[in-house]
Amino acid sequence: MAANNNEHHVSLVLNKFEPSQRLKTISFAMVAIGLIGFVVGLLKNQDRLWTSYLTSFFFVSCLGLGGFFFAVLQHIAKAGWSTSIRRQMEAMSSFIPMMVIGSLVLLAGLKHLYPWADPAFVAENPLIQAKTAYLNTTFLVVRLLVFGLGVLFFARAIVGNSIKQDQNGDAKYTHKNVALGVAYILFFALSFSLFSVDLLMSLMPTWYSTIFGIYCFAGLFQSSLAFLILMMIYIKRKGYVQGYYNQEHIHDVAKFLKGFTIFWAYIAFSQFMLIWYANIPEETEFYLMRSEGAWMSISVALLVLKFIVPFLALLPRGAKRNEGHLILVCLLVLVMQYTDIYWLVYPNFFEGEVVFGFYEISILLGFLGLFLLGIQKFYQRNNMVAIKDPRLDEALHHHVSY
Amino acid sequence: MASWKYGMAGIFETEESIIKAAYKTREMGFKNFEAISPYPIHGMEEACAIKRSWIPYVTFSAALVGLAGALALTYWTSAVDWAINVGGKPFFSLPAFIPIMFELTVLFAALTSVGAMLYACGIPRIDPPIIDKDLTCSKFAIFIPNDDSGYDESKISDMFRALGASEVKKAEF
Numbered sequence: 160m161a162a163n164n165n166e167h168h169v170s171l172v173l174n175k176f177e178p179s180q181r182l183k184t185i186s187f188a189m190v191a192i193g194l195i196g197f198v199v200g201l202l203k204n205q206d207r208l209w210t211s212y213l214t215s216f217f218f219v220s221c222l223g224l225g226g227f228f229f230a231v232l233q234h235i236a237k238a239g240w241s242t243s244i245r246r247q248m249e250a251m252s253s254f255i256p257m258m259v260i261g262s263l264v265l266l267a268g269l270k271h272l273y274p275w276a277d278p279a280f281v282a283e284n285p286l287i288q289a290k291t292a293y294l295n296t297t298f299l300v301v302r303l304l305v306f307g308l309g310v311l312f313f314a315r316a317i318v319g320n321s322i323k324q325d326q327n328g329d330a331k332y333t334h335k336n337v338a339l340g341v342a343y344i345l346f347f348a349l350s351f352s353l354f355s356v357d358l359l360m361s362l363m364p365t366w367y368s369t370i371f372g373i374y375c376f377a378g379l380f381q382s383s384l385a386f387l388i389l390m391m392i393y394i395k396r397k398g399y400v401q402g403y404y405n406q407e408h409i410h411d412v413a414k415f416l417k418g419f420t421i422f423w424a425y426i427a428f429s430q431f432m433l434i435w436y437a438n439i440p441e442e443t444e445f446y447l448m449r450s451e452g453a454w455m456s457i458s459v460a461l462l463v464l465k466f467i468v469p470f471l472a473l474l475p476r477g478a479k480r481n482e483g484h485l486i487l488v489c490l491l492v493l494v495m496q497y498t499d500i501y502w503l504v505y506p507n508f509f510e511g512e513v514v515f516g517f518y519e520i521s522i523l524l525g526f527l528g529l530f531l532l533g534i535q536k537f538y539q540r541n542n543m544v545a546i547k548d549p550r551l552d553e554a555l556h557h558h559v560s561y
Numbered sequence: 562m563a564s565w566k567y568g569m570a571g572i573f574e575t576e577e578s579i580i581k582a583a584y585k586t587r588e589m590g591f592k593n594f595e596a597i598s599p600y601p602i603h604g605m606e607e608a609c610a611i612k613r614s615w616i617p618y619v620t621f622s623a624a625l626v627g628l629a630g631a632l633a634l635t636y637w638t639s640a641v642d643w644a645i646n647v648g649g650k651p652f653f654s655l656p657a658f659i660p661i662m663f664e665l666t667v668l669f670a671a672l673t674s675v676g677a678m679l680y681a682c683g684i685p686r687i688d689p690p691i692i693d694k695d696l697t698c699s700k701f702a703i704f705i706p707n708d709d710s711g712y713d714e715s716k717i718s719d720m721f722r723a724l725g726a727s728e729v730k731k732a733e734f
Contacts, residue, residue, distance in 0.1 A: 428659065431656065515652075556603075560601065560603065
C-alpha cells in the first residue's frame with residue numbers, strides 16, 4: 160500500500176531505553192514497600208497477608224499474561240498494523256518468570272486461603288470430600304507448574320523469535336510464531352481457566368460457575384489493554400520511540416479496550432443472570448455474600464465503573480484519540496480490575512465488612528514494582544520496536560479512516 | 562426521479578494523482594466536489610476535507626430509543642398488562658429484561674444506521690448518469706458541480722490538465 164500521507168513525513172527515531180532516575184527510584188521503592196508489607200504480614204497477620212497476596216498476585220499476573228496473549232494474537236492474525244507496538248506487549252510478558260515464582264510462594268499460604276487444604280475441615284464436609292480428587296495440594300502444585308512453566312516456555316519461544324528477528328529480519332521467525340501462537344492459545348485457554356478456578360473459585364469449594372474462567376479472562380484482557388495504552392503513551396511522550404507508532408495505533412488499541420469492556424460486562428452478566436434465574440442455593444451463595452452490607456456498593460461500583468463509565472467514555476471517536484482522556488479511562492479500568500479480583504477474594508473471608516488498608520496497598524505496590532522493573536529490564540536489553548519485522552512497513556503507514 | 566448535477570469531471574489513472582488532485586481542488590476553493598474511486602483510498606477523507614459523518618449520532622439516539630423502548634415493552638407486558646408469576650420473582654425483574662433491552666438496542670441502532678447511511682449517500686441511485694465506464698474498475702475522477710463557488714469551466718479544465726488528468730469533460734453526476 161503506497162503512502163498517501165503527503166502532509167506528514169514520518170521521521171523514525173528509536174532511542175536506547177534508559178529508565179529515568181525517578182522511574183527507577185519509584186519502582187524500587189514500591190518493591191521495598193511490598194517486602195515490608197510481606198514481612199510485617201508474616202509476623203503479625205498471616206490471614207490478611209495471604210488474601211492481599213492472592214489478590215495482587217492475580218491482578219499483576221493477568222497484566223503480564225494479557226500483554227503476551229495480545230502479542231500472540233497479532234502473530235496468529237498476521238497483523239501488520241500492530242508490528243510497531245508488539246514489543247510493548249512483549250515487554251509485559253517479562254513478568255511471567257516472576258509469576259511462576261509467585262505462584263510457588265503462594266503455596267506457603269495455602270492453609271490460610273483454601274478451606275479444602277485443611278484436612279479437618281474437609282473431614283466434616285462430605286460435599287468437599289467428594290471433590291478432593293481434584294482439590295488436593297499435590298495436584299494443585301502439578302497444575303500450577305504445568306501452567307506456569309508452559310506459559311514460560313511459550314513466552315521464551317515466541318518473544319525469543321521476535322527478538323532474534325531484530326538481528327537479521329529473517330521471515331522464518333514470523334512463520335514459526337504463527338504455529339507456536341496457535342498452540343499457545345489452545346494451551347492458554349484451557350490452562351488459564353483452570354488457573355482461575357484453582358486460585359479464585361476454589362476459595363469457596365462448594366460453589367461453581369462454568370463461565371468463571373472466561374470471566375477472569377475478560378478482566379485480564381480488558382486490564383492489560385488499558386496498561387498497554389498507558390505504556391504506549393508514556394514511551395511516546397518520553398520520546399524513546401518516535402514515528403514508529405502514533406495516534407492511529409493508540410486509537411486502535413483503545414477500540415480493543417472498548418470492545419473488551421463490553422465483553423467483560425457481557426460475560427459478567429451472563430454469569431449473574433443464569434444464577435439469578437435458576438435460584439439454586441449452592442450457586443446464589445456467591446452473589447448473596449456480595450450483596451451483604453458494604454459489599455453491595457462494590458458490586459454496583461463494578462457495574463458502573465468497570466462497564467458503564469468506560470464504555471460511554473470510550474464511545475466517541477475523539478475520546479479514543481485524546482491521550483489525556485485515555486490515561487484517565489485506563490487508570491479507572493486498572494483500578495476496577497483490581498477491585499474486581501478483590502471482590503472475588505475478600506467476601507469469602509470478610510462477610511458484610513469491607514477491609515482495605517496497609518496490607519493490600521503494600522503488597523499491590525510490591526507486585527506492581529516488580530512488574531515495572533521487569534519491563535524496564537526488558538527494554539534495556541532489547542529494541543523497543545521490532546525493527547526488522549517483515550510487516551513493519553504496514554504499521555508505519557497505518558491509518559484509521561473515519 | 563432524482564435530478565443530477567451538471568459540472569466538469571477530470572479522469573485520472575492512478576491513486577497518487579487523484580489524491581493530489583483532491584488536495585489541489587480543495588486548495589482552489591471548491592467545496593462541493595466529489596472524488597470518485599472504485600475502492601476506498603486511505604487519506605482521501607483528509608484530501609477532500611470531508612467532515613465526520615453525522616450518522617453516529619443517529620446510531621446513538623436510536624440505541625437509546627431501543628433501550629428505553631425495550632424497557633417499556635418488557636415492563637408493560639410482564640408487570641402491567643399480563644402479569645405472570647415466574648418462579649416467585651417480582652413482576653418487574655430487571656435482570657430478566659436486560660437481554661431484551663440489549664437486543665433491541667442493537668437492533669434499533671443497526672437498522673437505523675443502515676437507513677441513515679442510505680439516506681446520506683442518496684442510495685438507491687436509479688439509472689444514474691455515467692461519467693466514465695472505468696470508474697468502477699480502474700480509473701478515478703474528480704467531479705466539480707457547476708453550482709460550486711468559483712466555477713469556471715476553462716479554469717477547471719486547465720487545472721485538471723495540469724494535474725495530469727487523462728481526460729476532462731463536461732459531465733452529469
